[in-house]
Amino acid sequence: MSENEISIKKETPFFQPLLNIKMSPIVKIAEMARQLEPEYEAKHGSKFIHLERGEIDLNTPKEIINAINQKFLEGKTKYPKSGGELELKKRIAEKLRTQNQIPDIEPEDIVVTLGGQEALNLSFQLFANKVGAGFSPIWSVAIENFFPYSNITFLEVPLNKDFSIDYESLESVFHRIDFFYLNNPQNPSGKVFSKEEIERVVDLCKYHNVFLISDEAYEHIIFDGKTFTSAASIAAEKGFTNVITTYTYSKSFAATGIRVGYAVSKNKKAISLIGAAQYTHAAGAPTAVQLGLVDAYDVDLSGFIAEFQARRDALYNGLQKIESIKVNKPEGAFYMYPDFSEALKNKGLQPHQLMDVLIENGVIVVPGSAFTKQGYFEGYARLSFSAVNVEQIEVAVERLAKLFS
Amino acid sequence: MSENEISIKKETPFFQPLLNIKMSPIVKIAEMARQLEPEYEAKHGSKFIHLERGEIDLNTPKEIINAINQKFLEGKTKYPKSGGELELKKRIAEKLRTQNQIPDIEPEDIVVTLGGQEALNLSFQLFANKVGAGFSPIWSVAIENFFPYSNITFLEVPLNKDFSIDYESLESVFHRIDFFYLNNPQNPSGKVFSKEEIERVVDLCKYHNVFLISDEAYEHIIFDGKTFTSAASIAAEKGFTNVITTYTYSKSFAATGIRVGYAVSKNKKAISLIGAAQYTHAAGAPTAVQLGLVDAYDVDLSGFIAEFQARRDALYNGLQKIESIKVNKPEGAFYMYPDFSEALKNKGLQPHQLMDVLIENGVIVVPGSAFTKQGYFEGYARLSFSAVNVEQIEVAVERLAKLFS
Numbered sequence: 001m002s003e004n005e006i007s008i009k010k011e012t013p014f015f016q017p018l019l020n021i022k023m024s025p026i027v028k029i030a031e032m033a034r035q036l037e038p039e040y041e042a043k044h045g046s047k048f049i050h051l052e053r054g055e056i057d058l059n060t061p062k063e064i065i066n067a068i069n070q071k072f073l074e075g076k077t078k079y080p081k082s083g084g085e086l087e088l089k090k091r092i093a094e095k096l097r098t099q100n101q102i103p104d105i106e107p108e109d110i111v112v113t114l115g116g117q118e119a120l121n122l123s124f125q126l127f128a129n130k131v132g133a134g135f136s137p138i139w140s141v142a143i144e145n146f147f148p149y150s151n152i153t154f155l156e157v158p159l160n161k162d163f164s165i166d167y168e169s170l171e172s173v174f175h176r177i178d179f180f181y182l183n184n185p186q187n188p189s190g191k192v193f194s195k196e197e198i199e200r201v202v203d204l205c206k207y208h209n210v211f212l213i214s215d216e217a218y219e220h221i222i223f224d225g226k227t228f229t230s231a232a233s234i235a236a237e238k239g240f241t242n243v244i245t246t247y248t249y250s251k252s253f254a255a256t257g258i259r260v261g262y263a264v265s266k267n268k269k270a271i272s273l274i275g276a277a278q279y280t281h282a283a284g285a286p287t288a289v290q291l292g293l294v295d296a297y298d299v300d301l302s303g304f305i306a307e308f309q310a311r312r313d314a315l316y317n318g319l320q321k322i323e324s325i326k327v328n329k330p331e332g333a334f335y336m337y338p339d340f341s342e343a344l345k346n347k348g349l350q351p352h353q354l355m356d357v358l359i360e361n362g363v364i365v366v367p368g369s370a371f372t373k374q375g376y377f378e379g380y381a382r383l384s385f386s387a388v389n390v391e392q393i394e395v396a397v398e399r400l401a402k403l404f405s
Numbered sequence: 406m407s408e409n410e411i412s413i414k415k416e417t418p419f420f421q422p423l424l425n426i427k428m429s430p431i432v433k434i435a436e437m438a439r440q441l442e443p444e445y446e447a448k449h450g451s452k453f454i455h456l457e458r459g460e461i462d463l464n465t466p467k468e469i470i471n472a473i474n475q476k477f478l479e480g481k482t483k484y485p486k487s488g489g490e491l492e493l494k495k496r497i498a499e500k501l502r503t504q505n506q507i508p509d510i511e512p513e514d515i516v517v518t519l520g521g522q523e524a525l526n527l528s529f530q531l532f533a534n535k536v537g538a539g540f541s542p543i544w545s546v547a548i549e550n551f552f553p554y555s556n557i558t559f560l561e562v563p564l565n566k567d568f569s570i571d572y573e574s575l576e577s578v579f580h581r582i583d584f585f586y587l588n589n590p591q592n593p594s595g596k597v598f599s600k601e602e603i604e605r606v607v608d609l610c611k612y613h614n615v616f617l618i619s620d621e622a623y624e625h626i627i628f629d630g631k632t633f634t635s636a637a638s639i640a641a642e643k644g645f646t647n648v649i650t651t652y653t654y655s656k657s658f659a660a661t662g663i664r665v666g667y668a669v670s671k672n673k674k675a676i677s678l679i680g681a682a683q684y685t686h687a688a689g690a691p692t693a694v695q696l697g698l699v700d701a702y703d704v705d706l707s708g709f710i711a712e713f714q715a716r717r718d719a720l721y722n723g724l725q726k727i728e729s730i731k732v733n734k735p736e737g738a739f740y741m742y743p744d745f746s747e748a749l750k751n752k753g754l755q756p757h758q759l760m761d762v763l764i765e766n767g768v769i770v771v772p773g774s775a776f777t778k779q780g781y782f783e784g785y786a787r788l789s790f791s792a793v794n795v796e797q798i799e800v801a802v803e804r805l806a807k808l809f810s
Contacts, residue, residue, distance in 0.1 A: 014678055015533040015555075021681040027487065060482040069474040077465040079661045082432065114519060114687035121686050128420040145685040150420075256484045257692035273419055276426040280550040281526050282519035282687060286694060287662035 020148035025140055025370040026052060029355070033364045040362060049388060049396040052364045054187070056254040056334075057387040058307065061299045064253055068292030076291050080284035083275040084112025084262065088290045092262055095297045100219070100230040102245070102264070109264055111275045114285050116217045116248030116261035117141070122274045122281075123213045123244045123263060124179075125150045132213075133173040134181035135159050137188050137337060137371035137380070139215075142181065154181075158376040161339070163191040163328050167200065174204050179211040182231055185218040188371050188382035189337045190312075190330020192222060195229045202231060206240040211270075214245045217261075218333040220252040220301055223309045226331055232264070241266040244274070249293055251333075252301060260285045260293055308334050311385040311393055318397030324404050334386040337368065341379030343404040351379040361403050363396045425553035430545055430775040431457060434760070438769045445767060454793060454801040457769045459592070461659040461739075462792040463712065466704045469658055473697030481696050485689035488680040489517025489667065493695045497667055500702045505624070505635040507650070507669070514669055516680045519690050521622045521653030521666035522546070527679045527686075528618045528649045528668060529584075530555045537618075538578040539586030540564050542593050542742060542776035542785070544620075547586065559586075563781040566744070568596040568733050572605065579609050584616040587636055590623040593776050593787035594742045595717075595735020597627060600634045607636060611645040616675075619650045622666075623738040625657040625706055628714045631736055637669070646671040649679070654698055656738075657706060665690045665698055713739050716790040716798055723802030729809050739791040742773065746784030748809040756784040766808050768801045 013019065029052050037048050083089075089107035096105040113119040120142075124132070128150040134142070136156035147154045155173045160166050163186075174180075182201060184193045193201075205212045214231035222228045232243045248261035265271040278284065312330055319327045319336075324343035330336050340354055349357060355367045358381075368380030385393060418424065434457050442453050488494075494512035501510040518524040525547075529537070533555040539547070541561035552559045560578045565571050568591075579585075587606060589598045598606075610617045619636035627633045640648045653666035670676040683689065717735055724732045724741075729748035735741050745759055754762060760772045763786070773785030790798060 014531045014674065017533075018531065018678045018682050021678075021685055023681070024684075055483055059480060065477050065482070069477055072470050072474055075464060075470075077470070077660045077662045079460055080664075117685075118687040126419045126423065128422075141685075145681075149682065149685045255482045257482045259485075259687065259689065259691045269419065273423045273426075276428070276550075277423050277554065279429075280426055280522075280546075280554045282523040282664065284664065286664045286691060289691060289694075 017149055017151045022144040022148070024144060026054070026366050029364065029366055033359070036359060044362060046362065046395075048362050048364050049392050049399070050364050051383040051385070051388060051396060052366050053387055054384055055256060055387050056251070057389075058254040058304060060253055060255040060258070063299055064255065064292065064296055067295060068258070068289050071288035071291040076288040078287060080287040080290060082279045082284065084110060084284065085287065085290040088112060088294050091294050091297065092264075096264060099297070101233040102230055103236050104266065105264060109266055109271055110262050111271060111278055112260065112262045112285055112290055113278060114261070114282060115250055115259045116215065116246050118278065118282070119246035119248070119261045119263035119274075120213070120215055121146050121149065122277050123246060124152060125277060126270060126273060127152060127179045127211070130178040131155065131176055132179040132181055133157055133177045134183070135165070135186070136374065136376045137368065138181075139183060139187045140366075140370045143373045154373070156372060156374045156376060159189065159191070161326075163189050165197055165200070170201075171204060174208040174210060177210055179213055180205055181213045181215065183215040183217075184231070185221065185228070185332030187218070187333055188335045188366075189328065190333050190335050191328070192226055192228060192331035195227075195234065198229055198231050198234050202235050202238060202240060205242070206235075206238060209242075212243045214243060216245055217248045217251050219247065221305060221308055221334060222332045223305075223312055224331065228332070232266075236266075242270075243267070244270055249296060253296060253299065254304070258289055260289055308385065310390055311388065312336070314390045314393040315383065315385050315397065318394065319400065322401050322404050325400070334384060336383045336385070337371070337377070337380055338383065339377075339380050344379055346404070354379065354381055357403070361399050363399050422554055422556045425556075427549040427553070429549060431459070431771050434769065434771055438764070441764060449767060451767065451800075453767050453769050454797050454804070455769050456788040456790070456793060456801060457771050458792055459789055460661060460792050461656070462794070463659040463709060465658055465660040465663070468704055469660065469697065469701055472700060473663070473694050476693035476696040481693040483692060485692040485695055487684045487689065489515060489689065490692065490695040493517060493699050496699050496702065497669075501669060504702070506638040507635055508641050509671070510669060514671055514676055516668045516676060516683055517690055517695055518666045518668055518683060519687060520655055520664045521620065521651050523683065523687070524651035524653070524666045524668035524679075525618070525620055526551050526554065527682050528651060529557060530682060531675060531678060532557060532584050532616070535583040536560065536581055537584040537586055538562055538582045539588070540570070540591070541779065541781045542773065543586075544588060544592045545771075545775045548778050559778070561777060561779045561781065564594070564596070566731075568594050570602055570605070575606075576609060579613040579615060582615055584618055585610055586618045586620065588620040588622075589636070590626065590633070590737030592623070592738055593740045593771075594733065595738050595740050596733070597631055597633060597736035600632075600639065603634055603636050603639050607640050607643060607645060610647070611640075611643060614647075617648045619648060621650055622653045622656050624652065626710060626713055626739060627737045628710075628717055629736070633737070637671075641671075647675075648672070649675055654701060658701060658704065659709070663694055665694055713790065715795055716793065717741070719795045719798040720788065720790050720802065723799065724805065727806050727809050730805070739789060741788045741790070742776070742782070742785055743788065744782075744785050749784055751809070759784065759786055762808070766804050768804050
């Protein structure tokens with residue numbers, strides 16, 4: 001072998017898309033906060049208020065834990081069925097038909113995945129090397145992980161300041177794309193898209209023959225008794241089957257660490273490829289955990305949702321009183337995405353200084369820039385109320401009021 | 406939009422590599438057997454003997470089940486740490502240093518995965534669109550799933566009839582490849598590569614600057630007190646760090662359905678990319694399951710291994726008495742890969758008729774063709790003794806003897 005050949009091989013890099021994946025900015029911020037907290041505590045005698053993580057501080061329902069443990073005791077520790085345990089898929093199909101109003105769903109239209117994350121990553125992988133679009137702001141993992149992993153070119157369609165849709169901007173991307181990504185309820189804005197908005201999106205997808213990937217991870221966390229509409233339900237009414245919807249048990253049941261979700265589609269090719277990719281990748285979610293979730297949708301979630309609504313109220317009502325902070329009222333999920341531009345300007349600060357000034361004042365957030373790659377929403381930040389109680393929220397509001405009033 | 410543009414988009418296929426993934430031939434055979442079994446049973450008054458699956462019929466150790474359940478009860482249902490729970494990784498690092506004799510392994514050199522399957526799939530994905538090689542026969546999931554998924558061109562290096570290495574054939578591929586895949590103990594042959602054989606492979610990898618991916622899923626299932634050698638242990642002696650080794654809890658603990666394994670490498674870039682890809686794909690294995698495995702390596706496996714050895718003995722001793730079947734004695738794992746060519750020829754049958762004639766005679770196997778894409782080992786079949794007891798093996802041997810003696 002020649003020296004030349006050796007040097008060529010030495011330079012051969014690993015698969016480029018993997019090199020393009022970024023570590024989550026949220027994890028980085030959480031790590032930084034952890035390092036800075038002792039100093040803050042020593043100086044101020046109080047702790048940081050952590051509004052940066054998407055983790056949930058409430059307990060996973062006991063019924064679910066006990067059901068999983070029972071399945072482990074029954075010896076359900078052998079290979080899961082490819083695509084998911086039939087007993088679970090039957091129950092999911094029933095839930096999709098009755099709760100989500102998606103007609104004609106059968107177990108074979110479903111693939112049980114490792115959380116909504118795997119369901120989404122595999123859905124996007126169907127469109128590797130292609131072009132997609134979705135509303136901005138957008139979940140950081142989508143832009144930092146999923147799209148680089150599948151080498152997807154992604155066009156952000158910015159929502160208006162009140163998080164309504166700019167239809168002109170929306171329509172302008174459709175001739176260029178192979179899929180549209182809708183996250184409803186939306187992370188980080190807390191927006192819940194209305195039936196009418198979803199209809200417009202579905203119509204565009206149908207007209208332009210574009211797949212719709214609908215990420216409904218927060219389907220159950222809906223406030224003020226508002227109705228949640230699944231995109232696939234509307235698509236079915238319109239005879240449009242090129243929809244993949246992804247769900248998870250992580251958010252509805254405060255069970256981010258049990259790693260079970262699912263993808264559903266009436267497009268037989270799409271769901272069969274998701275199944276094949278999932279088998280290839282990890283051979284499925286743990287059997288006992290899948291079987292332990294069969295009765296999960298019988299758990300009463302009203303107290304759980306009421307708690308998030310109380311937190312939303314405390315945060316929204318508090319921030320509303322600070323004139324320079326512009327905030328939309330979240331209708332679902334457990335995030336708020338306020339505009340700090342004016343507040344920063346009043347202090348003579350630049351948007352990129354937001355996080356630092358908030359850390360100095362004991363409130364940890366994720367800068368708005370983590371939720372866009374195209375520079376929209378400068379001066380915004382995501383505030384999560386998933387892992388803080390009302391009392392902690394009140395302290396955070398007090399600190400922000402002191403800083404910005 | 407023009408009609409033309411619509412028709413172009415309509416033809417846009419999904420990501421081609423996903424379309425190339427094949428359903429496992431083993432699953433297909435198991436399914437076919439399930440359909441044919443009632444008829445066989447009605448006719449013969451006895452059941453099929455199932456030697457086709459890699460599933461294990463023994464129980465997962467109670468200690469492990471109880472430890473996992475305890476972690477669920479303790480509320481360990483929140484996001485796992487990216488790359489794996491530190492407590493588990495510390496214990497794995499200790500196991501790798503002491504049991505596998507791989508020096509200097511620290512938790513940051515390890516990524517906890519969804520079974521060995523995810524560890525392997527991600528290792529191969531590092532070399533997407535490149536060329537690799539490995540010994541033939543080779544695990545069907547590698548050739549039907551992993552390599553198509555990552556669009557890898559894979560060169561099979563056939564082992565000799567006695568499963569020894571043909572070094573000339575081995576050396577001839579190295580100038581063309583980016584990685585070499587070694588599965589030790591090997592599925593489907595039951596071969597355990599010796600220290601000397603591994604040394605030769607490592608030397609070639611080092612000389613040609615080729616990554617070594619060592620799949621050691623069956624590391625604990627070793628017969629006759631033979632010593633098992635980890636490739637990374639030898640590589641470390643030679644100062645070669647471009648090795649990724651994958652392990653699983655599935656086989657050692659009869660726990661195929663708990664879906665936990667790990668990848669380990671002293672190549673920092675490789676292990677960090679595996680971690681990033683794993684986070685992207687599924688965000689990790691369930692937290693409680695990971696933590697429940699911390700003490701797994703303290704479980705006594707001697708009875709478990711003795712059972713497989715007894716099965717191996719029953720199958721090997723039985724088949725040896727059938728002159729026309731050529732069989733090598735498996736040294737590990739729970740597979741045997743005998744040559745039925747002569748037996749078939751004596752009956753006037755072609756290699757592709759093997760499975761059918763065995764099904765007619767109540768013995769289900771996987772044809773040898775499932776373990777090669779390049780047509781080696783015609784007339785061979787894989788017989789698994791992972792899910793049959795000694796008595797069932799004796800019945801299978803009787804049926805084969807009646808057919809081929």
